[in-house]
Amino acid sequence: METANSPSFPMLATWQARTANIPQPVRRLLGFAGAFALALILFSVVLLALGKDPIAAYEQIYLGALADDYGRSEVIVKMIPFILCALAVAIPAQVGLVNVGGEGQIYIGALFASVVALAFGDLPAPILIPLLVVAGMIGGGLWAGIVGILKAYISLNETICSLLLSYIANLIVEYVIHGPLKDPGGSNWAYSARFSDNAILPMFGDTRISLGIIFALVAVGVYFWVLNYTRWGYKMRVIGGNAEAARRSGIQIKQYIIMTMIIGGAMAGLAGMVEVTAIQERLRGGISNGYGYIGFLVAWIALQRPVGILLIAAILGIISVGGDWLQIGVNLPASTVNILMAFILFFILRNQGMQKKEA
Amino acid sequence: MTDFLVLDGITKRFGNLVANDQISLRIQKQHVHALLGENGAGKSTLMKILYGVYKPDAGTITLDGKLLNIHSPQASRAAGIGMVFQSFMLIPAFTVIENIALSLRDVGIVVDEKKIEHDIREISDKYRFGIEPRAKVWQLPLGAQQKIEIIKLVMAGARLLIFDEPTSVLAPHEVEGLFDIFNRLRLDGYTIIFISHKLNEVLACSDEITVLRGGRVVGSVVRADATESLLVSMIVGDKTADSSTYARKSIPANVEPVLQVRDLCAKDDRNRPALENISLHILPGEILGVAGVSGNGQKELGEVIQGVRPALSGSIKLAGQEIIHTSIAQIRRTGVTCVPEDPLRQGAVPVMSVEENLALSDASSTQQRDWQRMNWSAARSRASWFTEKFGLKMPRLNVAIEALSGGNVQRIVFARELSAPAKLLLAYYPTRGLDIHAAEIVRLALLDYRDQGAAILLISEDLDELFAISDRIMVMYHGQNVGERLPAEADVQQIGYLMTDGKYTPEQEVEHVAS
Numbered sequence: 001m002e003t004a005n006s007p008s009f010p011m012l013a014t015w016q017a018r019t020a021n022i023p024q025p026v027r028r029l030l031g032f033a034g035a036f037a038l039a040l041i042l043f044s045v046v047l048l049a050l051g052k053d054p055i056a057a058y059e060q061i062y063l064g065a066l067a068d069d070y071g072r073s074e075v076i077v078k079m080i081p082f083i084l085c086a087l088a089v090a091i092p093a094q095v096g097l098v099n100v101g102g103e104g105q106i107y108i109g110a111l112f113a114s115v116v117a118l119a120f121g122d123l124p125a126p127i128l129i130p131l132l133v134v135a136g137m138i139g140g141g142l143w144a145g146i147v148g149i150l151k152a153y154i155s156l157n158e159t160i161c162s163l164l165l166s167y168i169a170n171l172i173v174e175y176v177i178h179g180p181l182k183d184p185g186g187s188n189w190a191y192s193a194r195f196s197d198n199a200i201l202p203m204f205g206d207t208r209i210s211l212g213i214i215f216a217l218v219a220v221g222v223y224f225w226v227l228n229y230t231r232w233g234y235k236m237r238v239i240g241g242n243a244e245a246a247r248r249s250g251i252q253i254k255q256y257i258i259m260t261m262i263i264g265g266a267m268a269g270l271a272g273m274v275e276v277t278a279i280q281e282r283l284r285g286g287i288s289n290g291y292g293y294i295g296f297l298v299a300w301i302a303l304q305r306p307v308g309i310l311l312i313a314a315i316l317g318i319i320s321v322g323g324d325w326l327q328i329g330v331n332l333p334a335s336t337v338n339i340l341m342a343f344i345l346f347f348i349l350r351n352q353g354m355q356k357k358e359a
Numbered sequence: 360m361t362d363f364l365v366l367d368g369i370t371k372r373f374g375n376l377v378a379n380d381q382i383s384l385r386i387q388k389q390h391v392h393a394l395l396g397e398n399g400a401g402k403s404t405l406m407k408i409l410y411g412v413y414k415p416d417a418g419t420i421t422l423d424g425k426l427l428n429i430h431s432p433q434a435s436r437a438a439g440i441g442m443v444f445q446s447f448m449l450i451p452a453f454t455v456i457e458n459i460a461l462s463l464r465d466v467g468i469v470v471d472e473k474k475i476e477h478d479i480r481e482i483s484d485k486y487r488f489g490i491e492p493r494a495k496v497w498q499l500p501l502g503a504q505q506k507i508e509i510i511k512l513v514m515a516g517a518r519l520l521i522f523d524e525p526t527s528v529l530a531p532h533e534v535e536g537l538f539d540i541f542n543r544l545r546l547d548g549y550t551i552i553f554i555s556h557k558l559n560e561v562l563a564c565s566d567e568i569t570v571l572r573g574g575r576v577v578g579s580v581v582r583a584d585a586t587e588s589l590l591v592s593m594i595v596g597d598k599t600a601d602s603s604t605y606a607r608k609s610i611p612a613n614v615e616p617v618l619q620v621r622d623l624c625a626k627d628d629r630n631r632p633a634l635e636n637i638s639l640h641i642l643p644g645e646i647l648g649v650a651g652v653s654g655n656g657q658k659e660l661g662e663v664i665q666g667v668r669p670a671l672s673g674s675i676k677l678a679g680q681e682i683i684h685t686s687i688a689q690i691r692r693t694g695v696t697c698v699p700e701d702p703l704r705q706g707a708v709p710v711m712s713v714e715e716n717l718a719l720s721d722a723s724s725t726q727q728r729d730w731q732r733m734n735w736s737a738a739r740s741r742a743s744w745f746t747e748k749f750g751l752k753m754p755r756l757n758v759a760i761e762a763l764s765g766g767n768v769q770r771i772v773f774a775r776e777l778s779a780p781a782k783l784l785l786a787y788y789p790t791r792g793l794d795i796h797a798a799e800i801v802r803l804a805l806l807d808y809r810d811q812g813a814a815i816l817l818i819s820e821d822l823d824e825l826f827a828i829s830d831r832i833m834v835m836y837h838g839q840n841v842g843e844r845l846p847a848e849a850d851v852q853q854i855g856y857l858m859t860d861g862k863y864t865p866e867q868e869v870e871h872v873a874s
Contacts, residue, residue, distance in 0.1 A: 232729040234715070235722055241708035248667055248697070248705055250688030250723025 035347035042347075043340040052330050060329035061322025061337075073207035075317040077279075081106070081288075082313040082320075083216040084271035085295020087223055088140070090304040091264040092148075092158075094227065094236040095256050096243065101147060101162025102268045102292025104169030105140035109269020110276045111173055112139030114192055114283035117276070118181065121196030128198050132273055133215070140269015141262040143169060148261030152254040158261070166292065174285055181283060191284035201278040212274035219267060224306035236260065268292060290338075294320070297341055301348045316341060362421075363388035363550050364409075364519060369418035371404055374764075375794075378404040379415070380574040386519075386567075388423075391541050391551045393565035395558075397594060397652070397820060401574040402554050406521050409552075410442045411435035422519065441517030443508045445524050451497035455479060455507055458496055462511045482510050486543050502533040509540065513549075520544065521552045526560055527654065528629075538564040556594075556652050558587055558859040570594055591855040595822060610830070615679060616640040617782050617814035618664070623673035625663045633659035635838040636673070641783070641814035646805065648829030648846075649818045650854050656838035657818045658700055661785045664816075665697055666690045678782055688723035694782030696720070698789050700818075702765075702772040709761035713753070713771055716760050717741045720775050745774035749807075751800045765792040773801060777808055784808060784815045790824060802828050822851060836861035 022030070044054035065071045085102045092099040113136040120128060143165060150156040174190070181192040201210040227233035239246040239256055247253055275287050298316055302308030323337030364386040371379040379401045386392045394402045407413045409420065411432040420427045422438055429435045449458050459479060460470045479492040488506040496504060505525060512520055526534045541551055541564050555561050561568055568585050570577040570593040577593045618641045627633035633656045641647045649657055662668035664675055666687040675682050682690050699705035707716050718738035721727075727734065742753040753774065754767045763771075769792050776784070786805060790798035806828060809815050819825050825832055826846045833843045834857035842857050856863045 226730075229732050230730050231721070231727060231733055234718065234733050235729070237711065237715075238708050238719065238722065241710045242704070244704055245706055245708055245719065246722070247687065248665065248699065249719050250686070250691045252686075252688070 031351045032348065035351040036344060038347045039340065039343035042343050046339060047332075050332070052332060057326060057330050057332070060325050061319065063322075063329070064325030065318040065322035070207075071321060073209055074321045075314065076213060077208045077210075078317040078320050079310075079313045080210070080212040080216050080274055081271040081291040082294055082298050082317055083220060083309060084212075084267045084274070085291050086298035086302065086309045086313060087219055087295075088144070088264040088268035088271075088292070089296045089299035090302075090309060091223065091267065092144075092257075092260045093240070093299065093304050094233075095239040095253075095260050097148075097151065097257065097261065098159040099144065099147070099162050099261065099264055100159055100292075100296055101144060101166050101265075102271075102295045103288050103290070104162070104166030104292070105143045105265040105268035106272035106275070106288045106292055107166075107169040107173045108143040108272070109136040109140035109266075110272030110283060110287055111169075111176060112136055112269070113273035114181065114195075114276055117195040117199035118192060121199055123198060125198045125202075129201065129211075129277075132199060132277055133270065136269045136273025137266035138269070140272060141266035144265020144268070145258060145262040147265075148258035151261070152257040170285075173283070177283055177285060183282070192282045194282045195277065199277055200281055201274065203278070208279065210274060210278035212271075212278055215270055215274065219270070220306050220310060227306070268295070271295075294341070297345050301345055303352070316344075361388055362386070363390075363423060365419075365421040366405075366409070367419045367421070369405065369408060369420070370416050371408060371413060372416055377574050379408065382418070382571075382574075382576055384569055384576060384579070386550060386552065388550055389545050389548060390566040391545055391553055391564055393553045393555060393561040393568045394571060395555060395561055395568055395590060395594060396571035396577075397556065400571040402571055403523065404574075405571070406442065406523060406552070406554060409435065410440060410521065436515060436517070439516060439518040440521070441512030441515060441519070442521040442523065443505065443512070443525060445527060447501075447504050447508055449496045449504055449507060452495065454495055455490060455492045455499075458507060459511055459514060462515060464515070478514060479510055482513055486540055488540075501528045502530070502536070505529070505537070506540070509544075518548070519550045519552070521554070523554050524556075525553070526555065526557065534560065556859065558590055561590070562587070572596055587856070587860070588852065591852055591859065594859070595851055595855045610642050610644055614642055616676075617643050617678055618816070619674075619676040619679075620660075620664070621674045621676075623660075623663060623675065624671040625659050625668055626671065627656075627659055633838050634663065634670075637835075637838060637840050639833055639840050641816060643782075643812050643814055644809055645830045646809050646815040646817050646828055648825035648832045649816065649835055650822060650825055650832055651835035651858050653820065655835045657787075657835055659838070660835070661697065661700075661787060661816070661818065664690075664783075664785060665695060691723040692725065694780075695785070696776045696779070696781040696783070697785040698769075698773050698776050698787055700787040702768050703760070706772045706776075707760045707768055710759060712757050712759055713742070713763075714738055714756040716771055717756075717775050720779065741775050741778040742771070744778060745804075749800050749804050751797060751804075766794065766797065769793060770797065773804070777804060780811060781813055784813050785818075786815055787818045788820065789817070790819070790821070822854065826851070834858055 047054040047057050065075055085106070088102045088105060089099050113132045116131055116135040120131065123131070144162065147158050147162045147165065150161055151158040177190045177192055183189065183191055183193040185193065201212060203210050227236070235246070235251050236256060238249070239251060239253055243253060271291060272287070276283050280287055294316060298309055298312045302312040319337050319340055323334045326332040326336055327334050362385045366382060366384040369379050369382040370377070382401070382405055396402050404413065408415045409429070411429045411434055414430060420429060422440070427438050429438065456472050456475050456479065460475055476492045479490065482488070483490040488510070490503060490506055490510065496507070505528065525537060529537060541553070544551060553565060562585060565582060567579060567581050568590065569579040570590065572594065580589065620637060620639050622636045622638055623634050624632065624636060625634040637656065637660065639647065651657055659668055663670045666682070666685060670683050677693055677695065680693065682693060703709060708719070714735060718733060718735065721734065721738070739756060742756070745751060746753050751770060753770055754763055760768060760771070773789060789805065790801050793801060802824065805815060805817070817825065817829060829846055831843055832846055832849060832854065834841050834854060836857060841861050842863065844854065853863050
């Protein structure tokens with residue numbers, strides 16, 4: 001007990017003593033910025049090792065993502081799935097669950113939406129689009145709900161279960177686009193027929209920003225409200241904070257496990273629906289681009305907080321859009337930026353660990 | 360006989376609490392030396408100091424004539440001190456050989472299993488342990504696992520063996536076997552310290568007995584001079600039952616009990632019987648104090664009543680209504696509230712603020728729907744109401760619970776649970792961790808709550824407290840209700856006998872009077 005408080009590193013101790021009178025929120029922000037800076041520096045080292053100029057690479061990211069209207073609008077396009085998939089992780093995380101199955105929930109949401117879009121393509125858009133939203137959410141919710149039920153009733157590990165279900169979801173979509181929903185007109189391509197125009201989400205101006213951004217913002221708003229103001233959010237936080245105290249207070253933990261998984265999955269399902277109805281305009285394989293995993297990064301870097309999710313989704317959106325330009329500018333594969341994202345998560349988590357120790 | 364271990368002036372403080380106060384102790388070579396005392400008497404702290412887990416604030420330890428500087432368990436083991444803890448340090452999936460190899464310091468990179476197996480067989484045969492070295496630990500009963508721990512210590516070269524309540528995991532027939540082992544180890548030159556709070560066990564196996572109370576040594580007696588009554592009076596002290604401090608309301612005859620428990624059975628976390636056909640009742644406006652050494656079913660009794668632990672058989676009626684097989688939330692709504700045994704883990708959310716924690720008792724209420732806003736002003740008023748009515752200071756509302764001391768967590772949980780009227784209050788150690796003044800306020804608040812008509816089940820380790828505010832005292836022993844007394848008429852010694860032995864017989868009475 002005593003040894004836990006006594007500093008084992010003298011340098012750390014003096015540092016702690018010096019920073020002790022800086023207010024907590026400022027300290028947190030500084031720590032956050034520091035972690036970010038460290039990630040950028042370490043990524044520079046990686047770039048140097050690859051024989052590339054880091055300054056040029058960062059400049060390329062800036063030019064690609066922020067310098068013009070097109071780049072900026074593309075950042076917002078990326079933010080839609082990032083935000084929704086972050087919510088898919090953050091909502092179950094409030095009761096202590098680790099949902100890494102966002103990928104699978106996206107695919108099943110996209111599949112459900114696609115089936116509705118193809119079957120009821122004749123319906124007018126004002127009726128069809130709400131139906132698509134509901135279908136996408138039901139698909140994702142169902143896929144995550146399986147995990148919730150298994151967790152609640154037979155204590156199956158939700159992390160592994162949600163991860164493995166993602167592979168199954170991916171293969172189901174592959175089967176469907178090679179079989180039942182294969183486009184009859186599309187020679188031999190493995191994708192569905194193009195959706196009717198009524199099923200395509202409206203866009204803002206001539207950008208690719210769809211109505212999906214409204215869904216994402218509304219979802220974050222509702223999440224913020226429920227979490228901080230309602231009894232529902234309160235009970236979720238109690239379960240996440242101390243499940244034993246929650247149980248003894250009469251909170252129905254099993255219900256909350258299942259419900260938060262379903263709602264989280266519905267968010268990822270909604271992301272899948274937006275992806276097929278706004279970007280792809282048909283169901284095909286590989287639609288997710290790892291959004292489920294990036295959503296996980298967003299949620300954890302943001303500590304599952306609503307405003308943080310918006311902010312981090314924007315930052316990772318910039319990195320992601322800018323990354324696509326690395327190929328052209330400095331001749332690096334676009335996926336190189338995944339290394340940068342991983343460094344950011346790593347340093348942020350390490351920073352959180354240190355702040356916990358201080359407290 | 361020579362002094363093998365000499366402790367001189369050992370003092371250990373935790374904040375304001377003095378866990379060990381100037382403890383001096385001499386233990387003879389080849390003796391079984393028992394340490395006896397109530398919970399919180401300081402036995403465990405003293406042994407953890409000896410084993411190097413805590414560093415004493417003052418005092419010296421001399422072993423076999425050499426002054427020891429024990430700063431870590433490693434140093435303690437190197438000096439020849441070994442400890443068998445209540446929970447064993449074994450890996451269930453490994454074999455006995457593998458577990459023992461893990462504890463040896465001089466195994467090379469390649470483990471010589473043959474040699475270790477040979478050594479285990481030798482020790483096992485010598486002390487008649489009957490341990491099969493190639494068995495997996497999970498296949499073995501707890502008694503055998505304890506023997507593996509002993510083998511570990513013997514093979515590591517320990518000369519002083521400390522056993523922390525070793526009988527708590529054993530079935531009655533295994534207890535005698537353990538005492539046989541003590542005896543054989545003793546004859547082989549080992550010295551044993553045996554921690555217990557069971558009188559009969561201590562009398563059955565030890566050569567000398569030291570009693571601790573409130574962190575101090577009350578005295579040491581050799582076995583020949585020890586009698587049950589002497590030990591009981593040493594353990595509980597010269598308490599004169601004082602039940603006159605607080606006014607008591609007389610309860611009208613013929614009222615229906617609030618709580619009626621009949622023939623209740625339940626198991627503990629290790630699946631052993633914890634409650635064995637216990638029956639009790641509490642009237643409205645009555646405090647039933649539960650005396651007993653902890654671990655005799657007090658915890659499980661409250662948990663079964665709250666619906667947190669399943670009952671195997673029996674019945675629990677709350678205001679005439681059967682509550683077994685209903686949900687925790689329903690039982691709470693029926694009017695059961697609880698100040699839990701471990702408020703931080705069972706009744707609070709450490710990462711949340713005081714204000715948010717004050718709202719926790721709303722969680723099972725159905726007056727508001729879940730999508731509605733939280734009623735924070737109601738939560739806040741729980742603390743302010745308590746401060747206004749009883750003058751007990753509360754910590755600030757925006758502080759996280761994890762930043763508070765145990766006593767402050769206790770205040771919050773206590774105020775919250777007593778803020779709404781309930782039919783039954785389960786109060787576990789309500790004054791634990793509080794200073795004298797706050798403890799007094801908490802007792803007054805309990806009496807006030809009782810006077811409003813609630814039934815209170817008061818579980819406490821403090822006999823003075825039980826005598827002072829209970830209307831009736833029940834003694835729990837081995838999951839049973841072994842006797843009830845009115846505080847005004849009860850004798851502390853009788854209660855002491857019931858707590859440690861489960862019975863109070865006329866012979867004991869004769870012995871008691873004679874001494």
